[in-house]
Amino acid sequence: MTTLQTIRSKIWGAIKLSLNGQQQDYTQGSIPKAIFLLAIPMILELSLESVFAVVDMFFVSKLGQNAIATVGLTESVITIVYSIAIGLSTAATAIVARRIGEKNPADAAHAGAQALISCLIATVILSLSGIFFAPQILALMGASGEVVRDGAIFTRIMLGSSLVIMLLFLINGIFRGAGDAAMAMKSLWIASILNIILCPVFIHFFGLKGAATATVIGRSCGVIFQVYHLFKGSGILKFHKANFRxxxxxxxxxxxxxxxxxxxxxxxxxxxxxxxxxxAETGGTAASAGYQIAFRNFVFFILPCWGLSNAAATLVGQNLGAKRIDRAEQSVMLTAKYNAILMSFVMLLFLFFSRSIVRVFTTEQVVLNYAGTALQIIGSGFIFYAIAMVMSQALNGAGDTKTPTWINFVCFWLFQVPLAYLLAKGLHMNSVGAIIAIPVAEALIALVSWYYFKKGKWKKVQL
Structure with a gap:
């Protein structure tokens, strides 16, 4: 067997090992191998979700500008639901990973069950708000009367199903904390594959509300799969009724x-x-539609970056639990390096082929121009996104969630938002000015996050 064949065999063997869900001890052995075993299923998990996001936008775009704007504006609001889900997921990942690192799976399961209880409580308000105030929410986002009229049902279905979104994110966070990235991947794959299959069919028969219905059905099936394996599966975590006291x-x-x-x-x-x-204010419906197309493509490529970042969070949590602080730090630095290399290729793709990418989603020249420009501008900051994500997730994985929160507040609200208004309205750059603020702010976040990670306060967090 040649050297090349040996390398291929080892890589393929590692990929199969990462996908079969076999329990691994990530507190010892090769760090690059640990990153690889965790990151592969996490990247594949989020990549298919991003494929669905693009496929969904492809079919929705056939319904016209109003439909595109509705989906984009609704998704912007749903990011608040995602934020709460990711916040709970972050807590679950940090605590479960710490207990697994301490070799205490029973307490890990107990912590995961308590996180599920908090999820159910948080969801009630979100779902009711979406069901009863969907038109007002769209209007508040600056949607036109036509968009509100045509899109309220989509927004009502999506926000009304907040529980499914919350559970899908939270339970996957529990699986990741336990090091079972393959199970998290499988559940999101079930949700995404069903979405991809049902989306064009439901849109054809039911229009825009069909897209929302397909998404809810797909995600619900993913959650059912998760719950089954929490209670009946063969993984390291075993949930019992007593855990929910x-x-x-x-x-x-x-x-x-x-x-x-x-x-x-x-x-x-x-x-x-x-x-x-x-x-939307400075560019109108065409600029808003173009921006949403660019944003969906951005999500398509940034979610694998999240996969590597989530691997860093798991490695930090488990190695802190095992009292292997140096190994936790080495894992983060190596993951950041891999992420930056990966995203540098994506950055080049967006800079030089943006028009070709967005042409798949629209034939309207004005929308295409907005989307292509937005994609180039956003794509220029991919290396910074990569570094910022790893550093932030590493701090979160250690349980130091306050530091990234302050960083986000300063860099987004005290820097990005004022800069966007200055460029868009003060300097009359309109929608282009608003979009330029995105990579500039992300560069600042990367630098500040790196600084605070190197200071090492996260090493002393007790959970």
Whole structure:
């Protein structure tokens, strides 16, 4: 066997090992191998989700500008739901990973069950708000009367199904904390594949509301798969009824980690909402549609970056639990390096082939021009996105969720939003000015996050 064949055999063997869900000890052995075993299923998990996002936009775009704008504006609001889900997921990942690193799977399952209880409580308000105030929410986002009229049912279905979104994110966070990235991948694959299959069919028969219905059905099936494996599966985590008894101490720990993490993502998503509205105000429906197409493509390529970042969070949590602090730090630095290399290729793709990419989604020249320009501008900051994500997730994985929250507040709300308004309205650059603020702010976040990670406060967090 040649050297090349040996390398291929080892790589293929590692890929199969990462996807079969076999329990691994990530607190010892090769760090690059640990990153690889965790990151492959995480990248594949999020990549298919991003494929669905693009496929969904492809079929929705056939319904016209109003449909595109409705989906984009609704998704901007739903990012608040995602923020809460990711906040709870971050807390669950950090605590479960710490307990697994301590070789205490029973307490890991107990912490995960308490996180599920907090999820159910948080969802009630979100779902009811979406069901009863969908038209007002769209109007608040700056949607035209036609968009509100045509899109309210889509928004009502999507926001009304907040529980499914929350559970899908949270339970996958529990699986990741346990190091079972393959199970998280499988559940999201089930949800995404069903979405991809049902989306064009439901849109054909039911229009825009069909897209929302297909998404809810797909995600619900993913959650059913997750719940089955939490209670009946063969993984390291085994949930029992006793785990769901109210535990004030564990709940307090979850909330203390989750609320800054939730606020962290609300701050980030809130700034995106402001920028989405600013683009609509200064560029009109065509600019808003073009921006949404660019944003969906951005999501398509950035989610694999999240996969590597989530691997860093798991490695930090488990190695801190095992008292292997140096290994935790080495894991993060190596993951950041891999992420930056990966995203540098994506950056070049967006800079030089943006028009070719967005032409798949629209034939309207004015929308195509807006989308192509937006994609180039956003794509120029991919290396910074890569570094910022790894550093932020590493801090979150250690349970230090307050530091990334402050970083997001300063860099997004005190820097990005004012800069966007200055460029868009003050300097009359309109929607282009608003979009330029995105990579500039992300560069600042990357530098500040790197600085605080190197300071090492995260090493002393107790969970």
């Amino acid at each position: 109210w535990d004030p101490h564990v709940m307090k720990t979850i909330i203390s980690i989750a609320w800054p993490a939730t606020l962290q993502f609300i701050i980030a998503s809130g700034s995106w909402i402001i920028l989405t509205r600013l683009v």
